[in-house]
Amino acid sequence: MSPAGKAQEALQERYRMGSLLGRDGFGSVFSGMRLADGAPVSGGAGGGRRRVEEEKEEVAIKCVPRDRIQHWGKLPDSARAPLEIMLLDKVSSGCAGVIQLLEWVELPNSFLMVLERPERCQDLSAVLAERRFLPEEEARGLFRQVLDAVRHCTSCGVLHRDIKPENILLDLATGQLKLIDFGCGTFLQDAAYTQFAGTLSYSPPEWIYHQRYHGEAATIWSLGLLLYHLVTGKHPFRRGQETIWGRILFPRRLSQECQDIIKRCLSMQPLDRPSLQDLSHHPWLQGVRLP
Template sequence: WAMPRARPRPRARPRPRASRRGLGSARLWRCWLWRCWAGISAWGQGGIAALWLRLSRPRPRPRPRPRPRPRPRPRPRPRPWPRSRPRPRTQPPPRPRPRPRLLPGPADTRGAAAPAASAAACPARAPPLGSAAAGLEPPGPGAGGDARPGALGGRSGAVSGPGPSAEGRVSPAGEAREALQDRYRLGSLLGRGGFGSVYSGTRLSDGAPVAIKCVPRARVQHWGELPNGARAPLEIVLLDRLSSGCGGIIQLLEWVELPNSFLLVLERPERCQDLSGFLAERRFLPEEEARGLFRQVLAAVRHCTSCGVLHRDIKPENILLDLATGQLKLIDFGCGAFLQDTAYRQFAGTLPYSPPEWIHHQHYHGEAATIWSLGLLLYHLVMGKHPFRRGQQFIWGRILFPQWLSQECQNVIRRCLSMQPLDRPSLEDLFNDPWLQGVHHP
């Protein structure tokens, strides 16, 4: 028997010897590491030494800065009546202006005496408008008043006396010979809107308070024709139509055409406040008081309709309240238009008081839109807020009333705020409503 041969064991592989290249790279790595460390140490020692030398140097003391001397404030100089802009030399010389054309009116009664209340409550005579002692800012070029003092050429309508005459018409119209600043003293700014600025004023002849409205010519969008054939802004034409027969509408005393603007002198009660400010102080009014004020507004609107005038911007801001007598006056006919039977395709007024047919269909009828604005005004009087406003949005829907408000007043508001224009009452039906009967006028 042959014995099995034992398998030979595998020989161990010899370890590879380190090559000269590997030994050289290891020595180079140690060399570079030592050099980097030496460089960093040298840089650090040098930086520390440089910092020590820098800190050891004596610092120069800073010189005190001289205090600036306060500049003297310039004294405010009183501005004269707005002057016209200088014309370039390249333009030809201006043509001579025609003779002033005036508003129609009765004979001059400049010597008429003012009411005793106005004369008693009037302070001492103030310096004339535009003088150095007045010290009040007149309407500047931004307000459209660009005319030379005393140069009141062009068309004008001059009226004297404390207000409208006994017949209810615009008081005497005469030639505007004396300058406007010689007859009125300009006061502070009362308000500013899209069609112009309104300033308080005082008539120097009798001390009666007036309001001077400055309308730039560039902002006049609609023009009309006066009965004498003169062309004027539509607001002046509408006020001329409404100058008689109703005390609830602001009266136009005088108007003057300047080169770049129109000045309207309107009546102003001595103690007056717009209805929005009056409601802001009292939040809302009792039902009896709101009914009396609403009937006055309704009478003024009915007079406008009978004269063929549509206000188109009935809201508390455009209603002036005489705090002494409690009488209301409808103001600001800048958005007004002639009344027409067809629908209006262009909106003018305040968007939150616009009817829903304008928002949905972009057209509205004059009387239906007026009834809608009157309903919003009545709700604002008794509730102190807009009926459809929720935050910053207007949500058309159900009208909420408190329990203390009478059912008759709620019915009037619901009828005026009907979503369908045909469901709203007419002005005569609204004026003859039982809830509005038996109101005492101031």
């Protein structure tokens, strides 16, 4: 890795940071300009190892202060890097539905991650805020993309742990989705997890009751919540600030197959939920046209 000062100078030669796009619990994301050809870009925290291609493209630059980094990992050269960077590096190729890490640099007090960003994009929470809910057929195509992205992550040994509308970008021009924000992620393991990371309202009941969960079963739960949110515009178990487990209510307009896949994902017992592979073979998800 280049010394931090040289890394910062090299980044400033290629990008100009612009306005703040948003914040999460780990860092801030900014808009910016890629100076090589004047293409508009977005900035966020992190640093990069892969060079950005020369064609015009928007990017997001995420800035993560060093003192907010809770989980670290070791690079092949034994240097330390934030776990988020290591996870992104593992999943950044082989699947169009996962955000690509283009490059990252280490600065004295932070890490910068340069990430791809579709030119016209909006996260699904903003889409739902405008439209309330999505027609079932549209939600079916989007959900299939999310499922494929999640299966790619698990095949790479990565558990995202924070699947929700805010962490899914929609390219408004193509309909392509991107799973983003691996700040709560970790490496996949067979044993139960005894520490929670993510959004509490998306946590599975086994965490609430027993403070432990298995990665795939918890992922299936969050996918069920996501799908219900897409087709109804709300959380199935939230009543104000409370989470009340019970019977899931469905609008009459939803097909029985759509209701079935949600019920299976939201089974209270983890062993009753389908695996990711079984879920991909559900009749409701067959014959979906992908962008």
